[in-house]
Amino acid sequence: MPIIISPSDIPPDPPVEAVSPDGYLTARRDDPWAGVLLIADFPSDPARVRFVRVGTDGIEVPVRGGDLAWAPGGTAVAYDHEAPLGVSSAWYAYPIGWDGTVGARSDGAAVTPPEPVTPRDVWLKSLANPALSLRVQVMSWPTLEYGERQERFDVLGASSPVMRVDAWSLPTSSVTIETATLEEREQLLALLQSGATMLAQTRIAYGRPDAYWVPGKITETLPGPAYDPHRTWEVAVTAVDRPTTVGAPTRIPGRSYDDSAELWPTYADRTSTGQTYLDVTTGG
CATH class of the missing domain: 2.40.30 (Elongation Factor Tu (Ef-tu); domain 3)
Structure with missing residues (x-):
């Protein structure tokens, strides 16, 4: 049975966070910087993770800072500062074992970073x-x-x-x-x-x-x-041309050592919060 939608209805805002169906990958919009934070958590405890973005053309584009990203405890973080704006993209992650073996790609997590609002x-x-x-x-x-x-x-x-x-x-x-x-x-x-x-x-x-x-x-x-x-x-x-992503470090705007040092000038200040590096990196 068709669903009737009133023209006066306001469509819902696109989701700010999506989790892949298998639960391994989270894509979180970072609207103040028009980027997407990516968190991969594999139970297989890989050494590193390769993050890719896939648009409407179906082509895998490596994510800068996630080509490759280290995965302490099986969790890796990357930040896609180059995601297209105003269109939906899906992100995927490949676990890479300590012997270099590339595992099966995760399911995708898709979000739509907002685009600018005026021509200027x-x-x-x-x-x-x-x-x-x-x-x-x-x-x-x-x-x-x-x-x-x-x-x-x-x-x-x-x-x-x-x-x-x-x-x-x-x-x-x-x-x-x-x-x-x-x-x-x-x-x-x-x-x-x-x-x-x-x-x-x-x-x-x-x-x-x-x-x-x-x-x-x-x-x-x-x-x-x-x-x-x-x-x-x-x-x-x-x-x-787009500069190579191979070996590029992970950089997250607003979450550098300089930024965190303003809140926690010493290691004692940092450790007293009880937060891990992953907490600080992902905003957890």
């Missing part, structure tokens, strides 16, 4: 240090310039040249970003000058697919009076 709203994510990642207001992103790589050979006696064409380059672009406060200014500069490859993500509907960028020339402009902290920024960016 863009995530710029640092791959090396996710805590530097920012949601920024992009005022202008008008062009993508794809460079051709061609060689021309003029042949004597022939009206047509011989052309050798290589693969087209990934695009370069110029992006205009706005900051409203001096704190935002410092944060943006720290991100752009970190030397790390960034991931740019915005709404799917705007036709700008996720892109990995290396920032180039940065131009800072004060559009108002000198006492106004408002700034606009022209940033030249070059698109590059």
Whole structure:
């Protein structure tokens, strides 16, 4: 029997956490950082775990920091800071034994990280240090310039040249970003000058697919009076391939040693809480 849904009904929010049917993998949305925390707990006590993400194309994409992740006590943690926004993805985990044997893949756990809400709203994510990642207001992103790589050979006696064409380059672009406060200014500069490859993500509907960028020339402009902290920024960016995930360390924004040291300056402070490293890492 069909189910009738009133047009006035508000659809439920997507789940913030999902557990795979076999119970081995948990995927937990981390909305403040637009990422997904992954926790794999295998009873087989593997040495390490390989985490992968699968989208609508069915292709396994290794998760940075989870390729491979150590699994003390059979539990491994990874953080997917590159998950597509606004669409559902499923995550899986492979247990890897102490002899290197790869076990059967876990069942999947799927969640949908929320996407930005306005055309100007863009995530710029640092791959090396996710805590530097920012949601920024992009005022202008008008062009993508794809460079051709061609060689021309003029042949004597022939009206047509011989052309050798290589693969087209990934695009370069110029992006205009706005900051409203001096704190935002410092944060943006720290991100752009970190030397790390960034991931740019915005709404799917705007036709700008996720892109990995290396920032180039940065131009800072004060559009108002000198006492106004408002700034606009022209940033030249070059698109590059996704950096390899092999051996990349696990980094979770807001849960580094520096972050925890603010709460627990000494090991005595930390141990007195009764929390394990897994508790601190996963927010348990």
